[in-house]
Amino acid sequence: MSFQITVQPSGHQFSCDEDETVLAAAIRAGVGLPYGCKNGACSSCKGKVLEGSVSHKAHQRRALSEEEEAAGQSLFCCAVPHSDLVLEVREVAGSSDFPIKKMPTRVTTLEKLAPDVIVMTLQLPANETLQYRAGQYVEFMLRDGKRRSYSIANAPESGGPLTLHIRHMPGGLFTDQVFTTMKERDILRFEGPLGTFFVRDDSDKPMILLASGTGFAPIKAIVEHERAKDTKREMVLYWGGRRPQDLYMDTLCRQWADEIPNFKYVPVVSDALEDEHWSGRRGYVHSAVMEDVPDMSGYQVYACGAPIVVESAKRDFVQQCKLPEDEFYADAFTSQADLLKP
Known part of the structure; x- marks a missing residue:
């Protein structure tokens, strides 16, 4: 039926x-x-x-x-x-413009940028292309029907292999494999593109880009995409981590701030150790946004990262900073451990 x-x-x-x-x-x-x-x-x-x-x-x-x-x-x-x-429900224009495909892919590089972060590069079959919007993700199809989702970290305009940012979750079915036994030239299968986390092009509002940890991956793709199309919209990226090493592409973000006229970068660290000599902003990343932009009534927010960060940001931005609820767009990185929490 x-x-x-x-x-x-x-x-x-x-x-x-x-x-x-x-x-x-x-x-x-x-x-x-x-x-x-x-x-x-x-x-x-x-x-x-x-x-x-x-x-x-x-x-x-x-x-x-x-x-x-x-x-x-x-x-x-x-x-x-x-x-x-x-x-x-408000539908998302353009979310079904590109076909969702299942395809094999070859691991070409595994580069560790932090003790718990690997950048994985994937080569598609020679006769295949993957059209996607900056911010979308793919799902790896694993044994026993299990799946694991990872955002594409490079813009569609890059034209090269796909890159993913993978954080090690100890005991994780997939990430333990990535950090221990996986090697270059291994074959995986994925389905994509998926998700509706991408920039709404029908607006010219300034954008607050909020990332925690590897939630930076789709934000990176969005910044690269907006730069490629020479956007005139203002963008400010707030990237938060517990320790300075969690901001594993900090140098790239600072380079963007030097090169992109309408882009600003604010790194935020919550638990820096004394010997790390962190001189930047401290505390919760979404609190830093609220300090700098107490009135968000004229903004759009694109947030990605741990569920607690995304949920706190939406609640506080809407309740305390006048952000219209329908101008908060998010992709919460829910792990299997998160799903087991009440």
């Missing part, structure tokens, strides 16, 4: 099987519902069910509270329909 799904205000329609999530059906039909993690942790795909009923697979209550669910809110990545549905 399948159900008819109607999206308002666009009026787009698609069918959804009874055991399929609304988001999976939308992606299959090329309908641009917003989404990020696809596993019920980040709330990027949240919308309202105006008509019909759904049930939710396992998800994090911080992404959809019981009160929100009772009020008709839904996480479409976890929502399974029990009837025809009418949804209210």
Whole structure:
């Protein structure tokens, strides 16, 4: 059995099987519902069910509270329909412009830039190309149907191999392999491009780019893309880490600040040791943004990194700094450990 799904205000329609999530059906039909993690942790795909009923697979209550669910809110990545549905959600223009492909790829380089960060370079098959938007990600297809997601860290205009920034999660199914047994010329398989984290080109508002740790990867792609198209929009990048070594491409960011007229860079470190002689900003990265921009009513924010950073930034920017809620765009890097947290 399948159900008819109607999206308002666009009026787009698609069918959804009874055991399929609304988001999976939308992606299959090329309908641009917003989404990020696809596993019920980040709330990027949240919308309202105006008509019909759904049930939710396992998800994090911080992404959809019981009160929100009772009020008709839904996480479409976890929502399974029990009837025809009418949804209210703002679609993302351009999210389905490029085909989602499954393909093999060869590891060409593994470069360690920090004790727990490796930059992986991937070569696509000679007869294949991957069209994507700066900020999107790919999913590696692993054993037993498991998947792991990583943002593409170079802009589409680079025209070369794909680069990914991979942080070691001790005990992690994939990252343990990357940091121990994986070697150059190994073959992997991935699916992509995925996600709706990319710059909305219909705006000329200044952009606050907020990154924590390897959340810098899609932000790097966005900066390179905006530079390639000679954007006139102002960009300020706040990159946070616990220690100075976590800002593993700090030199590149400082180079951007020297070379790109409308770009500023603010590194922030929360737990620098005395012998590291850190002279820059200290504390939480999203707090630094609030100190510098107390009124965000005329801004867009693009945030990527640990869920706690993304969630804190959205809450505080909207509640305390007048940021319009629909001008906060995010990609929370949810690990398997994050998914096990209540």
